[in-house]
Amino acid sequence: MKSVKIAFIRHSVTEWNEAGRIQGHFDSPLTEYGKELAARWKETIEPETIDAVLTSDLGRAIETADIITEGFEVPKLHLPGLREQDWGEWSGLTTDELNEKFPGKLDAEVAKGWEFTPNSGENRIQCAQRGIRALEEGIGQIIQTVDKEEIKILAVAHEGTMKAVIYKLLDHDFMPGKEKVMKTRRLHWLNWNGKLSIESLNIKL
Structure with missing residues (x-):
């Protein structure tokens, strides 16, 4: 059986990130700083060693994956299942706007842990399930087309989806007060040998 290593990262900085707006399934472009940051990640990720790319379809x-792999021709799959958690009616709002429009709702949902569900959105369990399914399906397609026994994939997704996937693989709780497993803008390595597992977390980019 082929073995696969997955370099799992979040997209770089966007205009809405800087404005503090919830993106969810909405989208905004990378800032100039975000583009420069993604280009700097090449040193750690080593795009010349990447055999294929999986990204969300946002x-x-x-854009982040294209910057990192610029100059290298590799298969790229854009998967809706790797999208950010669907934040429903909260998408596009800042935290202040959310709390003003839906008083007390955010805190109430945060207290539910895995069942956290934005209005008309999806919960973290659903997000984790589709994220893991998308990774496995994408890997399944890649191993059919890349003629190597050991394959290295770059996977670019979103903070909420990555957290849901990694917490699910770790069987970790989302409840307030629990230790935070993931640090911001870090590289995480996953393995696949018929099943996804975690190799290492929080490598500095």
């Missing part, structure tokens, strides 16, 4: 993830 522009910010695709």
Whole structure:
């Protein structure tokens, strides 16, 4: 059986990130700083060793992957299942706007842990399930087309989806007060040998 290593990262900085707006399934482009940051990640990720790319189908993830792999021709799959958690009616709002429009709702949902569900959105369990399924399906396609026994994939997704996937693989709780497993803008390595597992977390980019 082929073995696969997955370099799992979040997209770089976007205009809405800087404005503090919830993106969810909405999208905004990378800032100039975001583009420069993604280019600097090449040193750690080593795009010349990448055999294929999986990204969400949202522009910010695709743009990040394209910057990192610029100059290298590799198969790229854009997967809706790797999109950010669907934040429903909360998408596009800042935290202040959310709390003003839906008083007390955010805190109430945060207290539910895995069942956290934005209005008309999806919960973290659903997000984790589709994220893991998308990774496995994408890997399945890649191993059919890349003629190597050991394959290295770059996967670019979103903070909420990555957290849901990694917490699910770790069987970790989302409840307030629990230790935070993931640090911001870090590289995480996953393995696949018929099943996804975690090799290492929080490598500095």
